[in-house]
Amino acid sequence: MSTAAGSGERQARAALSRLMEPSDWVGLALVAAVGPVDALRIATGSLAPGPSLQTDVQDLLGRAAEDGGARTLAEALERWVPRARELAPGRDLATIARFGGTLLVPGDELWPEALADLQLGSPLCLWVRGRLDAGIPPAQRVVAVVGSRDSTGYGNAVTGDLAAGLVQRGCCIVSGGAYGIDAQAHRSAMAAAGDAPVPATMAVMACGLDRYYPAGNEELLRAVAERGLLISEVPPGSAPTRWRFLQRNRLIAALAGTTIVVEARWRSGALNTAHHAAGLGRPxxxxxxxVYSANSAGTHRLLRDGSAVCVTDAAEAAELAGPFEAATAESGGWQAPLADHDGLGVEELLLLDALPVRQGAAAGKLAVVAGLPEQRVLAGLGRLELAGLAVRDGSGWRRNRRQ
Amino acid sequence: MSTAAGSGERQARAALSRLMEPSDWVGLALVAAVGPVDALRIATGSLAPGPSLQTDVQDLLGRAAEDGGARTLAEALERWVPRARELAPGRDLATIARFGGTLLVPGDELWPEALADLQLGSPLCLWVRGRLDAGIPPAQRVVAVVGSRDSTGYGNAVTGDLAAGLVQRGCCIVSGGAYGIDAQAHRSAMAAAGDAPVPATMAVMACGLDRYYPAGNEELLRAVAERGLLISEVPPGSAPTRWRFLQRNRLIAALAGTTIVVEARWRSGALNTAHHAAGLGRPxxxxxxxVYSANSAGTHRLLRDGSAVCVTDAAEAAELAGPFEAATAESGGWQAPLADHDGLGVEELLLLDALPVRQGAAAGKLAVVAGLPEQRVLAGLGRLELAGLAVRDGSGWRRNRRQ
Structure with missing residues (x-):
């Protein structure tokens, strides 16, 4: 991986990401003022701040749109003291490597350009696991699909259709790895992508990437780590806190060129993501x-106050995301997934994804893997067989490899 | 009724409304140029057009926004010949009187001011049946609730809630008397209004008011004629044609300060009404x-292209309609219905409406009248009894008259 950042800067950012909470404005201003290496030395007390530093930091904060009040460097230095003793960036980097992951820092070739829109609020670094060889898809190809944790059957169905349809159009789906809409978005994106060699989905986590949160999504998140990307701005070992969840939402909004809210209650984290996206000027x-569903009250609120456009299917979501053909032509390394599955419904895609490659499986087993009623599995297998995507042999059903 | 129009002008407009189709631009320009009495004489060949008349008509048409092409007075005079022989305004006026109705013409005290926004497209006259003593409610109090003829259960439920909630806020619901959303809107408005002395609903018809169209709505339309208003710009005996339906939509839009589309397919007459309303600058x-309902494809289209605001309940519809308290204070003759029924659901309102005043009725019979399952009727009667609106006696349930 080509990179502009030296090993010292990389280590420093790794350490700073443990020392400072996401969107620690004074800390980010300090890094902007003196660079990550000196910022770490000042923050940990091994270098005295110069006489004009407080002024420089204040100047930077004054320019940051989200600056709330008067937060001084002196206060921040006190705040950082307890954590300064526990920094072990080498250990954290070894941990992410053990999970097959890596650390991205600004200046790296794979650093997502779209984060620059966050200005001073851009993350210090990104901890990443998964299929990074093809890079993080550029924002114009990334659509955030977010929504309620307690999604309805309706919300899940729409999410599945949107995510699958967008992936078939060459998009990558980013979401938050949570229950409900998020999980359905990741799952359907992977089902639609099949064996495409590029990440069809990314989960931006509020915790360290050595853990899976929520626990019930462990299997799903393991699959995302294997076939897509897991991303976090906090280092391994970090717990998911409320603050980190809220800040995580800005990363989802910033990594995605477009954000779609499928279901949201009147007050919902998904609305927070939508407002971040709107703040970045993204559609x-x-x-x-x-109108009787509490889970649509938040989306109707967005429609009503004009902060969102009405989206009813993948084509309309893609229209919002802009001209994809143009993006395809421009993008060098990132290729659209094969469109083998165009025209398949979500159930067929889930089923296709559940089909083993070598040894055939019985319909009953496929029903469990795909999470579909057995009757639907049988009907779906028939359609996949007709489409030349599934074959039956002595041991059961398996995937038909295209020549 | 005080009026500025003399008997001759009234007769002339009655005749012209039979001679000319709605929105006959040349005809309307002719009336604007020479007044209805001479226009009728010219149109029927008993008065020769003056030398400059064609120019005057063309000038007027040039100013009309909806002028399509070069339509000349000469062409129009030929077009009117066949009907000129069949004019019998005295007979038509006698017919409407026999139905307890009347003819309104521009200049009449009760002529709806809001029609002026139609400019040259304003109707020649309005044939009206029903409770006209309190006048036609001013547009700021009138909300059009329109939608698909083949409405869904969802659409009917939302229509019921909207219409009832708006009537409880002092609105009058205008619609087109068709099956589906229109019928539900009229029905729920009347149910919510109870015995209020003002029209809670108006149906603008595409046919003469001596008939009920569609036939399946005869009972409903009779009720509207008795408790609300039936309005048409075509005289008794006129059949409902496709052209008249489309032109009728502009009257609904013009009589209503606000138009709400509850359900509409991708192509739907309700969208036509919405576009008329938008063209008049009305919300x-x-x-x-x-997103899976074909009956919402049209409403989503309106939301998506920004021509409509998202409305999920009566409060939001009322917000769109503007400040009602102010309207109440301003309006002299038109009083808000009693708010006896505030807080009642649609089912209770339908049930209340079904309750006989004198002789009690059994729950089974009320179920038929109200169109509700008997179980719901029993539960609803309990709630109405608690609210002091229903009483039970030896013969069954009847309405409890407030002291």
Whole structure:
């Protein structure tokens, strides 16, 4: 991986990401003022701040849009003291490497350009696991699909259709790895991508990438780490806190060229992501639903106040995301997944994804893997067989490899 | 009724409304140029057009926004010949009187001021049946609730809630008397209004008011004629044609300060009404629904292209309609219905409406009248009894008259 950052800067950013909470404005201003290496030395007390540093930091904060109040360097230095003793960036880097992951820092070739829109609020670094060889897809190809944790069947169905349809159009789906809409978005994106060699989905986590949160999504998140990308700005070992969740939402919004809210209650984290996206000048879509569904109250709110465009299917979401053909032509390394599965419904895609490659499996087993009723599995297998995507042999059903 | 128009002018407009189709631009320009009495004489060949008349008509047409092409007075005079022989305004006026109705012409005290926004497209006259003593409610109090003829259960439920909630806030609901959303809007408005002495609903018809169209809505339309208003710009005996339906939509849009589309397919007459309303600069609302419902494709289209605001309940519809308290204070003759029924659901309102005043009725019979399952009727009767609105006696349930 080509990189502009030296090993010292990389280590320093790794350490700073443990020392400072996401969006620690004084800390970010300090790094902006003196660079990560000296910032770490000052923050940990091994280098005295110069006489004009407080002024420089204040100047930078004054320019940051989200600066809330008067936060001084002196206060921040006190705040950082307890954690300064526990920094072990070498250990954290070894941990992420053990998970097959890496650390990205600004200046790296793979550093997502789109984060620059966060200005001073851009993360110190990104801890990443997964299929990074093809890079993080550029924002114009990334669509955030977010929504309620307690999603309805309707919300799940729409999410599945949107995510699958967008992946078939060459998009990567980013979400938060949570229950409900997030999980459905990741799952359907992977199902639609099949064996495409590029990440069809990314999960931006609020915790360190050595753990899976929420625990019930462990299997899903393991699959995302294997076939897509897991991303976090906090180092391994970090717990998911409320603050980190809220800050995580800005990363989802910044990595995605477009954000679609499928379901959201009147107050919902998904609305927070939508507002971040709107603040970055990125288009926001909201899926309408029943006026009697509390899970659509938030999306209707977005539609009503004009902060989102009404989106009812993948084509409209893609329209919001802009001209994809143009993006395809421009993008060098990142290739659209094969469109083998165009025209398949979500159930067929889930089923296709569940089909083993070598040894055939019985319909009953496929029903469990795909999470579909057995009757639907049988009907779906028939359609996949007709489409030349599934074959039956003595041991059961398996995937038909295209010549 | 005080009026500025003399008997001759009234007769002339009655005749012209039979001679000319709605929005006959040349005809309307002719009336604007020479007044209705001479226009009728010219149109029927008993008065020769003056030398400059064609120029005057063309000038007027040039100013009309909806002028399509070069339509000359000469062509129009030929077009009117066949009908000129069949004019019998005295007979038509006698017919409407026999139905307890009347003819309104521009200049009449009760002529709706809001029609002036149609400019040259304003109707020649309005044939009206029903409770006209309190006048036609001013547009700021009138909300059009329109939608698909083949409405879904969802659409009917939302329509019921909207219409009832708006009537409880002092609105009058205008619609087109068709099956589906229109019928539900009229029905729920009347149910919510109870015995209020003002029209809670108006149906603008595409046919003469001596008939009920569609036939399946005869009972409903009779009720509207008795408790609300039936309005048409075509005289008794006129059939409902496709052209008249389309032109009728502009009257709905013009009589209503606000138009709400509850359900509409991708191509739908309700969208036509919405576009008329938008063209008049009146606010338009659209109700969201399932992205899988063909009956919401049209409303989502309105939301998506920005021609409608997302409306999910009566409060939001009322917000769109503007400040009602102010309207109440301003309006002299038109009083808000009693708010006896505030807080009642649609089912209770339908049930209340079904309750006989004198002789009690059994729950089974009320179920038929109200169109509700008997179980719901029993539960609803309990709630109405608690609210002091229903009483039970030896013969069954009846309405409890407030002291």
């Amino acid at each position: 926001v879509g909201a899926v309408p639903g029943s | 338009v609302g659209a109700v969201p629904g399932s």
